[in-house]
Amino acid sequence: GENVEQHPSTLSVQEGDSAVIKCTYSDSASNYFPWYKQELGKGPQLIIDIRSNVGEKKDQRIAVTLNKTAKHFSLHITETQPEDSAVYFCAASLRGGKLIFGQGTELSVKP
Amino acid sequence: GAGVSQSPSNKVTEKGKDVELRCDPISGHTALYWYRQSLGQGLEFLIYFQGNSAPDKSGLPSDRFSAERTGGSVSTLTIQRTQQEDSAVYLCASSLDSQTQYFGPGTRLLVL
Numbered sequence: 001g002e003n004v005e006q007h008p009s010t011l012s013v014q015e016g017d018s019a020v021i022k023c024t025y026s027d028s029a030s031n032y033f034p035w036y037k038q039e040l041g042k043g044p045q046l047i048i049d050i051r052s053n054v055g056e057k058k059d060q061r062i063a064v065t066l067n068k069t070a071k072h073f074s075l076h077i078t079e080t081q082p083e084d085s086a087v088y089f090c091a092a093s094l095r096g097g098k099l100i101f102g103q104g105t106e107l108s109v110k111p
Numbered sequence: 112g113a114g115v116s117q118s119p120s121n122k123v124t125e126k127g128k129d130v131e132l133r134c135d136p137i138s139g140h141t142a143l144y145w146y147r148q149s150l151g152q153g154l155e156f157l158i159y160f161q162g163n164s165a166p167d168k169s170g171l172p173s174d175r176f177s178a179e180r181t182g183g184s185v186s187t188l189t190i191q192r193t194q195q196e197d198s199a200v201y202l203c204a205s206s207l208d209s210q211t212q213y214f215g216p217g218t219r220l221l222v223l
Contacts, residue, residue, distance in 0.1 A: 032210045032211075034211065034212070036214070042216055042217075043115075043202055043214035043215050043216045043217050044154070044202070044214045045214070046211065046212070046213060046214075049211065089153065089154065093210060096159075096167060097142060097159060097161060097206075097209035097210065098144075098156055098159055098167070099144075099156075099212060100156070101153045101154040102153060103152070103153040104152075104153050
């Protein structure tokens, strides 16, 4: 069946460094790829998304890249800050309007 | 504007009891989704409502789980005869375009 694999499961960086989280998906019909940030005790918050007609999208310190041929997409966070510490989830769209999520990456930014 | 709201925020129940979880979507959003998130895990799709169409129930784990959406707005997820393995965070999301989903804060369910 369809799945999304996300790596790494945990990531620790020093404040100011960059962080990269990678996902691969299996459904070639997927055309929408959001990223969510989830802080402890809260619901996931949409931070950036990309559609299949573009290869890269940037919003301040956050960027997402998409390689449809390889079925890869990645989240890049530059100049990380302690408040970036959270669990990050990638997702890919499925036919019928659903999303399938990766297993999450716990990002820790050390001051 | 107001986001997705869920109630209760926490629920403790005894094994075998029924529970009802409520979701109020963003006003005007026609699509509504329920997910389950077990401790330290990803999001497991449960059910999806889109407008007046029949809901996609393909993610419901057993017939003890059901959901309804009244008047195209508020939704209730019901778990009958709860089991300890039902303990999880139940998340609701809504969408205007059936792609971009906005999540509520979740209901943390503990079955003793």
